[in-house]
Amino acid sequence: MWAWLLQRISAVVLLVGLMVHLIATHIFNIGQLSYTNIAERLQSAFFIIVDVLLLAAAIYHALNGVRMVLLDYWFSQRSTRRVLDTVLVVFGVAAFGYGLWALWPWITS
Amino acid sequence: MWAWILFRISGLILVAYLFVHIVIISQGELSGADTLDRLFEMFDSPLLVFLDFMLVAAVLYHGLNGVRVVLMDLGIGIRQHKAVFWSVMVVAAGLLAWFAVVAAPFVF
Numbered sequence A: 001m002w003a004w005l006l007q008r009i010s011a012v013v014l015l016v017g018l019m020v021h022l023i024a025t026h027i028f029n030i031g032q033l034s035y036t037n038i039a040e041r042l043q044s045a046f047f048i049i050v051d052v053l054l055l056a057a058a059i060y061h062a063l064n065g066v067r068m069v070l071l072d073y074w075f076s077q078r079s080t081r082r083v084l085d086t087v088l089v090v091f092g093v094a095a096f097g098y099g100l101w102a103l104w105p106w107i108t109s
Numbered sequence B: 001m002w003a004w005i006l007f008r009i010s011g012l013i014l015v016a017y018l019f020v021h022i023v024i025i026s027q028g029e030l031s032g033a034d035t036l037d038r039l040f041e042m043f044d045s046p047l048l049v050f051l052d053f054m055l056v057a058a059v060l061y062h063g064l065n066g067v068r069v070v071l072m073d074l075g076i077g078i079r080q081h082k083a084v085f086w087s088v089m090v091v092a093a094g095l096l097a098w099f100a101v102v103a104a105p106f107v108f
Helices: A002-027 A035-041 A045-073 A078-107 B002-025 B033-042 B046-073 B081-107
Strands: none
Touching: A002 A035, A002 A045, A002 B046, A035 B033, A045 A078, A045 B002, A078 B002, B002 B033, B002 B046, B046 B081
16 A cells, blocks of 8 residues: 555656656757766756655665566565565665765765 | 556666666766766767667656556546547657657767
8 A cells, every 4th residue: 555655656756857857967958968067957956856856766666666566476475575575675775875875975065 | 458568568677777877877976977978978879879769768658658547546537548548658659759859860
């Protein structure tokens, strides 16, 4: 129930956030994508918030999606399902932490 | 049925892309600005622009079919689900065509 609801909420965050992300990256900066112009965009608190929200929503949505697919075919036992859940949570938290680390200079500036 | 299978396949492609994307973009912080800029230049190659086209197709399909799924969960368009599906696919095709027009000079 909670996984289902969060999958819908993250879906809406992704729809709106991806639109902002793609328009900012490829329409305002078309033909000149570089470290410098991404760094410039990340000076703004708005784009940092969008990027961090996207990072969290995308990782959750992706890994919960993988979980839904896997549970349809494997991991029917409660004990193996718990192992899968643990692996997915650890991987997701690690990926989110790594993404935050890569954005850190702009988050703190 | 086919809408659902394609939803899953596109979803799994996007999961793989997401983690590749995180690894690539974080190279700016991990390996420096020059490495990231060199990667961006590489992405202008015809093969990678073509893969980008496939990626955009997967994003549009998954995102717009997802809109239909969320609407149906809210009780909207359940009886007209086929019409809603084809309506969002027209939007997806239009946006994909726009991408193709912009991307074509990189491939041809």
